[in-house]
Amino acid sequence: MHSYAQLLQKVNEKIANNHFGSKPDELYQPITYMMSLGGKRLRPVLTLMASDMFSAQVETALDAALAVEVFHNFTLVHDDIMDNAPLRRGHETIYKKWNMPVAILSGDLMMIKSIEILARTNYTPFVDLLEVFNTTAAEVCEGQQIDMNFETRQDVSHEEYLEMITLKTAVLLGASLKIGALIGGASKEDANHLYEFGKNIGIAFQIQDDILDSFGEVAQVGKRIGGDIASNKKTLLLIELLACAHKDDLKYLQQLFGETDETIKINEVLKLYQKYQIKQFAESAKQQYLNTAFNHMSQIQCAEETKSVLISTANELMERMS
Amino acid sequence: MHSYAQLLQKVNEKIANNHFGSKPDELYQPITYMMSLGGKRLRPVLTLMASDMFSAQVETALDAALAVEVFHNFTLVHDDIMDNAPLRRGHETIYKKWNMPVAILSGDLMMIKSIEILARTNYTPFVDLLEVFNTTAAEVCEGQQIDMNFETRQDVSHEEYLEMITLKTAVLLGASLKIGALIGGASKEDANHLYEFGKNIGIAFQIQDDILDSFGEVAQVGKRIGGDIASNKKTLLLIELLACAHKDDLKYLQQLFGETDETIKINEVLKLYQKYQIKQFAESAKQQYLNTAFNHMSQIQCAEETKSVLISTANELMERMS
Incomplete structure (x- = not known):
């Protein structure tokens, strides 16, 4: 079994060594920038942790862990545009450091790359992993929209609020673990x-x-x-x-x-x-x-x-x- | 062999009968709206046409055809934001009819849905189809960024221009055909x-x-x-x-x-x-x-x-x- 610190190091090395692409610079520099801003990398570490519970080969889950983190960062890049946010983890957002079109497009590309990276995972049938990933990805978008709807509503119920936080943030934690567990052989x-x-x-x-x-x-x-x-x-x-x-x-x-x-x-x-x-x-x-x-x-x-x-x-x- | 008109009808029925999702309305209404604006549906028809060349079961390629069209429309939704475009096919763009956050998020969701729809295709190994789709999707984003870069450049070469149009529009026509051909058994x-x-x-x-x-x-x-x-x-x-x-x-x-x-x-x-x-x-x-x-x-x-x-x-x- 590995500790959080050990798994975090594996995640950080994986991110640092991943080549997202090179041309055009205007798209790939923002992606590399965003992915280097750090954070606790909770989601990819959860993926490795879940895999570690069922398999000694934690490396097998590294691509999926990276895919989850790239997806999460894609949502942050687009959220920052919608929230008009100047800062993310103490650094300028892509939206502010570059511009709105670059933030839209580099976010789009991160979404596409997250699927590309997930597809490197050797798991059969692969569509089972993809289904967990896709369903969750759609739910995260739904949650973000429901959250925006709340801004202009006065009559939000407990159930609606709990559904919103479930979709916007909780399902991705669940999916990060489930994907790791499946890869580990659970x-x-x-x-x-x-x-x-x-x-x-x-x-x-x-x-x-x-x-x-x-x-x-x-x-x-x-x-x-x-x-x-x-x-x-x-x-x-x-x-x-x-x-x-x-x-x-x-x-x-x-x-x-x-x-x-x-x-x-x-x-x-x-x-x-x-x-x-x-x-x-x-x-x-x-x-x-x-x-x-x-x-x-x-x-x-x-x-x-x-x-x-x-x-x-x-x-x-x-x-x-x- | 089916004619363009016959295949177009199959594509239009497929689009009309597809349930993208329902909640929240603010995300799914724009998607249904965008997908109903019509157009010649060239890309999905090409997918069916290519499949038709190698197989009598053209229906097998219908999900992939829809996936290609949903992906193409996702790029249009985001392009319209970047271009500040008021009209698309004679109708208001999502960006204008709703607002910018809705256009970003519904576009994101269309990208995710396109993969979800592609994954319904019964093709082994599925990752081969996904690779064609993903590589092309990334190239389309790259082409769009290169095109935007050209706006502020005076020294664009023939080669750069041809690379841009290849990435921005031509590879998706190629991929639409290739995916259909693979599904048809080519x-x-x-x-x-x-x-x-x-x-x-x-x-x-x-x-x-x-x-x-x-x-x-x-x-x-x-x-x-x-x-x-x-x-x-x-x-x-x-x-x-x-x-x-x-x-x-x-x-x-x-x-x-x-x-x-x-x-x-x-x-x-x-x-x-x-x-x-x-x-x-x-x-x-x-x-x-x-x-x-x-x-x-x-x-x-x-x-x-x-x-x-x-x-x-x-x-x-x-x-x-x-």
Whole structure:
């Protein structure tokens, strides 16, 4: 079994040694730039980790791991255009450093290359791997569109919100694990349990993210507290508050949405969160998804010690964020 | 053997009956809209035509034909954003009818769906089909970027121009045929000859397009004559003129690039084209690619009568344009 650090090194070497293409420079330089910006490489490491649970040949899953990371970065490149984002991981986005057409086209090419790289994997029948990848890729696009739709909607339900975060971020964690497991030789059942583990952990991460934005420490979150509140973002916390607050508080909340003094806005919404025990609600929802995740993990038919790296990775990620 | 009209009907039925997806509406409505705008459906018809040359089961190639058309439309959706184009086939572009994020995301989803649809094809090994598709998809993106680069360059060579049109438009015609041929059971050699036939025909089409823009009839071209000249577009004609004109004429040409009266500009450049026999040069280049195309066709190992539909289609397309 390999540690996160060991697998991360394999992923980073794979990325550094991959030749995406050369001509024209205007397309391949942005791709190399984007892929070199780093990050924790969670998704490709998950692919290797899942493969490592079932096979001693973790290298066999390296192409698939790279494909997952290239796909993830493609979504970031296009998201940055749609969000008009100037920075990504502390560096200029492709959209800002080059221009919009280059960001559209280099993103398109990354999507195509992700399939090309996946196709190098020696797995039979290959269409089974491709189906997991494609279904997930389509879902990630759907999730992004649903998230954009929320910006202009006031009536987002809990279910709709949970579906959105599932599609936008959680399914790719599930698919990263499932693809690795299949390549490692896992049964369909075990691969599906790992998919559900990753998906549910992903939903829990996202809820945790929502909680920390309102109740975290600046040092821990790495950004100011209350950013979601300031931008009226529909998080699970706000959706729950809208669902359970009394009439007068709802009226006050609507008024706060238009408040221009951000400090007042954030403090007053936090007071409402406290009054209605919104943090407890979100913590309980998060715990439910964690329970589901670990329940799936417990059903996987392999020696318990082979599960330890993935389990401690999930726990560490949750702790680092809590 | 089926006629173009018969195959077109099969393609149109396939498109009309395909369910791309449903939720969210904001993503799937634009896709259905774009795919319903029509057009001559040249690429998917070529896929069926090539399959028809080697197999009686043309339906087997229908998914691949649809995949090629969905991919082609994905490129149009993103091109329209980059070109800031208001109209496509006489209807509003997705970019204008919805907005830029919807056009980016629905394009992305069409790219993903094209692979998903291709993967329904029963062909072994499937990765062979996928490789043709992926390589071509990447080349089309490269060609689009090279074309954009030309806008700000004055020193485009004949070779660079021909490489650009090859990548941007010709390889997809070649790949449409090759994929159909492989599904129909053609040998690798015959499939490659068909690829070269399609690619070279595609280059000839594009040169013909350049010629018609300067020397066609309005009724035939469907748009005003001299549009390329008015916009200083680097066509094969202009590149040749820049390469062979005498110093004084070159100086005058540079001056014409800045001429604001379009009628004067077009007439004066046309005079230079006549002086240097640019039309004859372009006709001869076109003929060379046509010869190469038909030379590949003649090497294909199948009964001559099975080639007739594709040959007459290519001839009719060239004639309709000349």
